[in-house]
Amino acid sequence: MMPVEASTFAPRVDGIFWMLSGASIATMLLVGTLVLFFSIKYRRGTAAPRGPVPEKMSREVEIGWTAVTFFGFMFFFWFAAVAETTQFEIPTKAMEIHVVAKQWMWKLEHPNGVREINTLHVPVGVPVRLVMTSQDVIHSFFVPAFRMKQDVLPGRYVEAWFEASKTGTFHLFCTEYCGTDHSRMAGGIVVQSQQDYGRWIAAQPQGDSLADQGAVLFERMGCTGCHGGSTRVRAPNLHGIFGQPQPVEGGGFVTADESYLRDSIVLPQKDVVAGYQPIMPSYQNVATEDDLIRLIAYLKSGKVVQPRQEVGR
Amino acid sequence: MSGTEATALGREAGQVSFLTEGGTTVRSWLLTTDHKRIALLYAAGITFFFFLGGAAATLIRAELVTPAGDLLTADQYNRVFTLHGVIMVWFFLVPSIPTTLGNFLLPLMIGAREVAFPRLNLFSWYLYVAGGLITLASLLMGGVDTGWTFYTPFSTLYSNSYVLLAAAGVFVVGFSSIATGINFIATIHLLRAQGMTWMRLPLFAWSMYTVSLVMVLATPVLAISLLLVFCERAFGLPIFDPRSGGDPLLFQHLFWFYSHPAVYIMILPAFGVVSEIIACEARRRVFGYTFMVYAMVAIAIIGFMVWGHHMFVSGQSPFANLVFSFLSFVIAVPSAIKVFNWTGTLYRGQIRFSAPMLYALGFVGLFTLGGLTGLFLASIPLDVHVTDTYFVVAHFHYIMVGGSVSAFFGGLHFWWPKITGRMYSEVFAKFAAVSMFFGFNFTFFPQFILGYLGMPRRYHEYPPEFQVWHVMSSTGAVVLAFAYIWPLFYLGWSLVKGKRADDNPFDATGLEWQTTSPPPKDNFAVLPIVTEEPYRYHPEGFAPHDVEDTHSAQTPQ
Numbered sequence: 077m078m079p080v081e082a083s084t085f086a087p088r089v090d091g092i093f094w095m096l097s098g099a100s101i102a103t104m105l106l107v108g109t110l111v112l113f114f115s116i117k118y119r120r121g122t123a124a125p126r127g128p129v130p131e132k133m134s135r136e137v138e139i140g141w142t143a144v145t146f147f148g149f150m151f152f153f154w155f156a157a158v159a160e161t162t163q164f165e166i167p168t169k170a171m172e173i174h175v176v177a178k179q180w181m182w183k184l185e186h187p188n189g190v191r192e193i194n195t196l197h198v199p200v201g202v203p204v205r206l207v208m209t210s211q212d213v214i215h216s217f218f219v220p221a222f223r224m225k226q227d228v229l230p231g232r233y234v235e236a237w238f239e240a241s242k243t244g245t246f247h248l249f250c251t252e253y254c255g256t257d258h259s260r261m262a263g264g265i266v267v268q269s270q271q272d273y274g275r276w277i278a279a280q281p282q283g284d285s286l287a288d289q290g291a292v293l294f295e296r297m298g299c300t301g302c303h304g305g306s307t308r309v310r311a312p313n314l315h316g317i318f319g320q321p322q323p324v325e326g327g328g329f330v331t332a333d334e335s336y337l338r339d340s341i342v343l344p345q346k347d348v349v350a351g352y353q354p355i356m357p358s359y360q361n362v363a364t365e366d367d368l369i370r371l372i373a374y375l376k377s378g379k380v381v382q383p384r385q386e387v388g389r
Numbered sequence: 390m391s392g393t394e395a396t397a398l399g400r401e402a403g404q405v406s407f408l409t410e411g412g413t414t415v416r417s418w419l420l421t422t423d424h425k426r427i428a429l430l431y432a433a434g435i436t437f438f439f440f441l442g443g444a445a446a447t448l449i450r451a452e453l454v455t456p457a458g459d460l461l462t463a464d465q466y467n468r469v470f471t472l473h474g475v476i477m478v479w480f481f482l483v484p485s486i487p488t489t490l491g492n493f494l495l496p497l498m499i500g501a502r503e504v505a506f507p508r509l510n511l512f513s514w515y516l517y518v519a520g521g522l523i524t525l526a527s528l529l530m531g532g533v534d535t536g537w538t539f540y541t542p543f544s545t546l547y548s549n550s551y552v553l554l555a556a557a558g559v560f561v562v563g564f565s566s567i568a569t570g571i572n573f574i575a576t577i578h579l580l581r582a583q584g585m586t587w588m589r590l591p592l593f594a595w596s597m598y599t600v601s602l603v604m605v606l607a608t609p610v611l612a613i614s615l616l617l618v619f620c621e622r623a624f625g626l627p628i629f630d631p632r633s634g635g636d637p638l639l640f641q642h643l644f645w646f647y648s649h650p651a652v653y654i655m656i657l658p659a660f661g662v663v664s665e666i667i668a669c670e671a672r673r674r675v676f677g678y679t680f681m682v683y684a685m686v687a688i689a690i691i692g693f694m695v696w697g698h699h700m701f702v703s704g705q706s707p708f709a710n711l712v713f714s715f716l717s718f719v720i721a722v723p724s725a726i727k728v729f730n731w732t733g734t735l736y737r738g739q740i741r742f743s744a745p746m747l748y749a750l751g752f753v754g755l756f757t758l759g760g761l762t763g764l765f766l767a768s769i770p771l772d773v774h775v776t777d778t779y780f781v782v783a784h785f786h787y788i789m790v791g792g793s794v795s796a797f798f799g800g801l802h803f804w805w806p807k808i809t810g811r812m813y814s815e816v817f818a819k820f821a822a823v824s825m826f827f828g829f830n831f832t833f834f835p836q837f838i839l840g841y842l843g844m845p846r847r848y849h850e851y852p853p854e855f856q857v858w859h860v861m862s863s864t865g866a867v868v869l870a871f872a873y874i875w876p877l878f879y880l881g882w883s884l885v886k887g888k889r890a891d892d893n894p895f896d897a898t899g900l901e902w903q904t905t906s907p908p909p910k911d912n913f914a915v916l917p918i919v920t921e922e923p924y925r926y927h928p929e930g931f932a933p934h935d936v937e938d939t940h941s942a943q944t945p946q
Contacts, residue, residue: 079842089770093841096768100761107732107757111750114735118671119742126737126932129676137733138677138726145725149718149764156768157711163770164707179547213543214637216702216777220843223774227703229638230542231631234704247852251777251845253536255547256463259848343634360632 082242082267083222088159090223096152166237170205171198174286174369177208177215177228180257182248185369189283194263196248199273203239207334211365216252219265227252231342233335240267290374293367297359304381311356312349318376323350337372406810406907422507423910425808428493430514434521435489438480443873445473450832450863456856458849466849467534468550474537475555479562480521482789483651486658487569487604488517490800491597493808495573497901497908498594500582500917505575513568520562527554536847538648539614541629541640545621553623556615563608563615566654570604573597582900584919588682591899591923592675595682596661599689600654607650607693614643641703645696653692655789657685659756659796660727663749666803667731669897670746671738672933674924677730684723684730691720701772710769717767724760728753739933743895744818748799751826752792759787762837780840783833791829798825798876805880806890810907813887817879825872831865898925 081087117124173196176183184192198204208217210230217236218225221244226236250261268276283289294300302311312322318337321329325348330336339346341363344356363371374380407425411417418426448469452460461469496504504510527533533555535544544552577590577598590598618640620626627633629640660681668675675681697705697713731753740746762784766772775781802818805811835858840846844855851859893902900917901908927933 077838077842085770089774092768092771093765096761096765096771100758100764103761104757107728108754110732111735111753114732114738115740115742115750118735118738118740120672120739124737126739128932129737134677134733138680138730141729142680142722142726146719146722149721152764152768153715153718156770157714160707160710160714160769163773164710213547214540218777218843218845220774223770225702225773225776229631229704231637232704247843249843249845253467253538253540253543253847255534255543256467258467259458259463259845259850262852 080221080242080244080246081223082240082244082246083219083224084239084241085163086221086223086241088162092156092159095155099148099152166205166235167203170203170237172205172207173198175206175208175217175228176211176365176369177217177250177261178211179213179255180250180261182217182250182261182263183366185286185366186277187287187373188277188285189289190277190280194248195266196263197266197268197273197276198240199270200240200243200267201270203237205235205237207369208234208236209338209365209368213254214252215250215254215261218249218251219246220249221246222265225251233338235334240265243267243269243272286370286373287377287379288374290370290372290377291379293363293370294374297363297367297371299371302356312352314375315380316378317380322347324348325350325352325354334372334376337375338368341368341371405909406905407910408810408907410910420511422503422511424492424496424504424507424510425908425910427510427514428489428491429808431484431488431492431517434514434517435481435485438476438521439485439873442473442476442481443870445469445476447866447870449473450866452849453851453859454863456851456853461849463849464534467536467847468532470847471533471536471555472528475524475533475559478537478651478655479559480517480524482655482793483566484517484562484569485655485793485797486662486800487573487597487600487654488513490593490662490797490804491573491600491658492569494804494901495576495594495597496580497904497912498591498899499577499580499585500900500913500919501576501580502911502913502916503580504572505579506572509568510572513565513572516565516568517562520558520560520565522558523561524555524558527551527558530554538644539618539640540644541618541621541637542631542635545618545629553619556618560612560615560619563612566604566608570601570608573601574605577601582917582919586919588679589919589922591661592664592678592681592685593658593661595685596657596659596664599685600657603650603654603657603689603692607647607654610643611647611651614640614647617643638700638703638705641700642696645699646693649696649699650689650692652785652788653688655793656756657688659752659793660685662796662800662803663731663752664734665897665899666745666749666799667734667753668924668926669803669895670743670749671735671740672926673734673736673738674922674926675730676733676736677726678922678924680726681730684726687723688720691716691723695720698767698772699776701769702776714767714769718764721760721764721767724756728757728760737932742819744813744815744822745799745803747819747822748795748802748825751822751829752795752799754826755787755791755795755829759784759792762787774843775840777846778840779836779844779846782846783836783840786833786836791833795825795829798822801876801880803895804901805883806894807901807906807908809884809887810890811883811887812890812894813883814879818876821872821875821879824868824875828865828868828870828872832862832869833865835859835861835865898923 172187174185182194184196208228210228215228217228222238224238226234245264245266248263248265303314317332320332322332324330330347342360345354348354407423452466530551533552534550535548617628621628627635629635629637664675695717697709698717701710839855839858890906892906904913
């Protein structure tokens with residue numbers, strides 16, 4: 077009756093489930109018993125005494141059960157909210173997987189450039205952070221065994237994480253209706269022991285890592301023209317930019333996370349770094365989602381060349 | 390004219406009812422401004438759409454008996470569940486109780502001769518029919534495959550189906566809701582009989598008042614969101630398309646800002662119906678009348694502040710999730726109070742288990758379970774796991790079908806003698822009520838388990854391990870289908886051969902029972918004057934006396 081618990085978070089979700097189930101069964105029993113008891117005792121024609129109910133008493137009963145219900149519900153809220161904060165707090169030291177959803181398949185990429193379709197291999201006991209986007213409509217990444225689900229939206233990155241606690245193969249479903257073959261947009265998460273995972277990843281055809289592919293794209297798409305070392309056009313220095321707060325035009329700071337870097341490539345006018353002219357063209361229809369993943373991987377890596385000090389800066 | 394006909398039907402000559410007064414031609418019906426006739430016009434439309442939506446549900450349940458998609462193709466299946474949702478929500482559930490029982494009874498209950506705007510009332514029916522025809526046209530041309538939720542950017546950019554036509558149909562029918570809401574608000578404010586103060590209104594009238602507020606305030610937002618979908622799909626105006634800087638989530642916010650209150654549009658009228666039935670059949674004043682009123686008002690207001698609980702996994706900020714989760718727990722409190730009060734009304738009553746009472750008690754059970762599972766969905770970590778699975782499907786069917794439809798059938802039976810002037814077979818009706826309760830649970834309880842196991846909704850095919858629960862659910866649906874079709878026969882039969890109903894066959898209080906069955910066109914010969922609180926089933930401060938069964942409504946016909 078219960079789905080397998082295969083992530084570190086699953087037992088907590090099931091804990092809340094059982095707590096609420098217990099409370100629900102108790103309430104159903106209470107209401108059911110009262111209705112049944114009254115129905116029998118006070119059915120028409122029985123000799124049960126039926127005195128009046130004093131107005132004052134009924135008022136106190138009302139206030140009583142309103143208060144009890146309210147405090148009960150607040151307790152449930154608090155209990156669930158505490159777990160929520162864990163769920164949405166994404167660990168910083170985590171293995172990173174890029175997910176690109178499209179009608180009707182999942183494309184999953186490991187940092188070293190290994191690509192999978194509809195199947196994802198992960199090691200047990202390692203937090204995995206998913207950076208996800210969609211090429212077309214809204215999809216949703218759902219792994220019941222991990223009690224984890226996150227909608228995957230086009231045009232932006234959303235994040236989710238899990239830490240598998242059990243080896244095996246578990247269902248991956250799309251749970252946001254996405255068209256004709258929605259029900260076939262399914263796959264499997266293969267959780268392996270860390271040794272098995274090491275062997276598996278070593279056996280994959282080795283290409284360049286995402287960051288190295290990104291470095292090539294960075295040249296080819298002309299990014300180096302402005303962001304490279306030998307230029308007079310004033311464009312921000314991208315070395316070591318990832319994770320740093322950036323001052324933006326109009327005041328305030330934005331942390332240069334994946335979403336910000338993505339927006340800066342496809343919607344460069346959105347948050348311009350303070351002190352620069354909004355002259356960068358949009359790469360909206362130039363860079364594909366796969367390209368963006370590689371470019372961002374490159375920017376996150378330590379491989380970005382530090383630009384030469386500009387004269388007169 | 391009606392004199393001879395009435396005599397032929399066995400009535401005393403000279404007694405007229407709205408059914409014959411003013412003519413019996415088709416034209417006299419289609420141009421009527423009588424709220425009672427309009428209620429019957431709506432009833433015809435609603436019955437048609439209920440069975441159309443039911444046919445779609447039958448196809449869905451038949452397809453899901455096996456894991457492979459063998460009965461329908463994927464595209465057909467997607468169109469069928471969309472049809473089921475669109476028809477059932479906008480053409481059955483939302484208008485069901487307000488436009489039929491509400492239209493018929495509200496003026497009677499408050500001692501008025503008409504609604505405030507009789508012609509607007511007729512116009513709203515034509516809007517309903519126009520919206521229905523447009524939606525049917527989209528169906529006949531090939532259907533829609535977006536789901537009833539019309540999520541963007543799928544609906545605006547990717548769907549190859551008749552989205553524009555279906556959205557236009559829903560857009561039009563929305564204005565019928567708004568018209569009904571305005572009419573009811575004005576009616577209750579302006580046309581209450583002398584002495585009918587707000588705190589003397591029957592709870593059904595209160596439920597009509599609160600539901601009208603929600604209709605008037607929420608439905609325009611639906612119209613706006615559909616209009617935006619229309620603009621983006623038809624004219625390429627970039628609103629939700631992320632490639633042009635639009636935000637697909639904006640649509641979900643707008644849509645649920647309407648559609649969550651819409652759930653209360655569907656359930657508030659049910660609260661009213663059930664309160665009337667339980668008080669009458671238990672011969673007891675409603676326990677905590679004022680709290681029942683406050684609870685409905687609270688639900689109508691807080692209902693506007695919880696829409697974000699549909700979007701916990703959508704990418705909404707975790708802080709917004711917390712706020713919406715908190716408010717969702719808060720709104721569960723007035724719902725719980727109502728359940729306790731219905732139970733309290735039975736205490737020290739003189740309970741009779743007529744068919745309407747069985748429906749009402751069934752409602753209390755199903756609504757309680759539906760409401761409790763709502764707490765699961767308000768808890769964020771649990772919602773993350775079960776949202777967009779069969780758990781959610783089961784939950785909202787418990788509220789909207791188990792709850793609202795049970796109440797609708799209960800109310801239909803309870804006021805049937807008043808509306809038609811005929812008695813139905815009590816035995817047959819009890820059998821239908823019990824079948825509905827068990828058939829419903831048999832169909833939808835397995836879906837809670839399916840959902841927790843991880844079965845996503847809107848799946849044409851599914852992994853074989855889920856099959857056993859799907860087979861159970863489909864088997865239950867056979868019983869449920871019977872429970873819905875069966876009343877057509879005995880209620881239809883009662884129109885022809887049913888015993889003539891007295892003016893007040895259940896000895897109910899309430900002004901609607903003080904006029905004839907069926908009422909005359911102007912409702913009352915002399916307008917009543919109200920001097921007491923509602924539900925005078927026993928004198929204040931006393932227990933209900935023994936009730937003699939002077940009427941034989943309990944015995945089979």
